[in-house]
Amino acid sequence: MEHVIAVNDLKKTYRPPHQAPVEALRGVTLHVEAGEMIAITGVSGSGKSTLLHIIGLLDQQTDGRVSLLDTDPSKLSDSKRAKLRNREIGFVLQDFALIPYWTAFRNVEVPLIFAGKKRKERRERIEKLLQEFGISELAKRRVSQMSGGQRQRVAIARALANNPPLLLADEPTGALDSRTKEEIMEIFRELHGQGKTILIVTHDPQIAAMADRILTIRDGEIVDA
């Protein structure tokens, strides 16, 4: 199987002003195959979110190599990295990262707008996604007027707007009650079943148990794979 993600000896050091440098990642090596679901666990500050951000092209490594779908993102310009992020990666975050005063429809539309999709094409895709996640009736409702579960469904719909092969989730159920968590877990199971490659950063053993592999990060290193 081909590697969707290949991370070799990845290092990331933060240099906060007037403070000692912080080594968030110290030589992480990771290979993810297409269709795999991987859970990344670890205590707070262990470096798991940093790893996710670098893989998701939101951040850049200090040292080491990352290959994403056979592309070396460090050699790309900001706009090309943005295009890669737009087409190939979907993000689901704990705080949803939605624009609260926009409707669900508008939030899901954003990645499609950046992908240059036509209005009609956008509308059809959004309607399909909202229907798939059972929130069609919420299309015109502002996100700020929705429950946590509804917001996370909108966030997942947005992550899938351009049908990316890779989904990155950072504590996707962290802000949800147990019933809603079950529903979101079910969605991830279905997506995994559809062949999406999924990386989930989580503290939750129940979520981690769904994964094909569990990686544990401690002090910026993978200690258990």
Place this chain on the structure above:
Amino acid sequence: MNLFLFLPRKASQWFSFFISLIAASAVTFFLIAFICSFTQISVMFRIADTWDLRDSLFYTTNNDFSLSEEEKLAERNRILSTAGVLDANNVSLYYLTLPFKEKSFSITFINYSDSLLQDIRYELIEGSYPSRDQKNQILLPAYYREFYKVGDTLTGYDTAYNTLENTYEIPISVTVAGFFKEQPTFFPYIGGTALPLNAVFSRHTGVFEDGIEVTDGIAINFCDESGAVLPAKHTDMFLIRTNGSVPPEKVKENLSSVVESPCLLHTGNDMIDEYINASKEEIGETISLGITAVVLALSILVSSTVLELVYRKKEMATLYLCGASWSKCLRTVLATYILPFLIGFPIGLFLFAKSGEWYLFYILQPQLEIFDVLVTLGLETFFMACAILPFRFSTKFKTPYELFRKD
């Protein structure tokens, strides 16, 4: 790409939009007023530099002494033979009556000496300066374009005096050679012991005929019907230019001993100082407008742009997450923000153009010049860039997501 993702949708956002629109109009209004005021107050300095007036001297032959023509000629010869003097120029005048809108009107034409005409060149907006071998050519102020065109021949008469009371008319036909842009016209007529530089230039006469301000035209090589040079009336002032071999102050000292009225002798620098003294109110108004404009521009353009970007940082992080480059995030957020400024800019210009009718300014004559508009636009862009560029380049040190992430 949909640039206007953040168009106002709620009542509060529309309210904010209209406040921004008013603020943008106010910034433009005060900036253009300041630029216009600065342009008007500084025009004398620019003219002084362009025509080397700082190195020249002005002298008025005092009529009160009742000098005879021979004595005046002798005085002029003494001036010319003084060390450091290049030439002593006098401006002559013609008072022509020409056909105008099925009536006739009187216009004063300034006739510069040949040597002076080589240096004094006003900016023409149409036509060209005629050569000296062309007879009876005139250059007219710009607003006469509405009534005449280049090449028109106007037949009228020059008014001459037999005695102080008796006048006679000399028929003359003149041809319009061009139109010059509205600008101060060198017209050294009024002398005095304290002579500000602007006193030897005329711009607005304050005399109106049929709704048109009557200002001076320029006469070139006027002759009567027989081809003889038309006699002119000479002003009392001489523009004495130096040849550079002696400093102007020293030339003044030398001239003081040869002219009849040394107290009516001024260097260009004296007249600039006098202009500054006489223009304290204008300068004060320009400074007030400048301070208001800069304070408004800083507080509205810079601070509100920074606040907008800080306020929108989560939206920008979200757009970044969804696949926008950092530049696109900034563009998307700023496109809507800049909209009231784009609309407010022409509104501010319009209000400024109309302010002349409302007598909003004490001294400033509101006029929209393309150069002033461009400078105003440039300044507004500069103030906004001051706020935007640090955000744009901050990503050299931190990624956008790092800048805007929650923890």
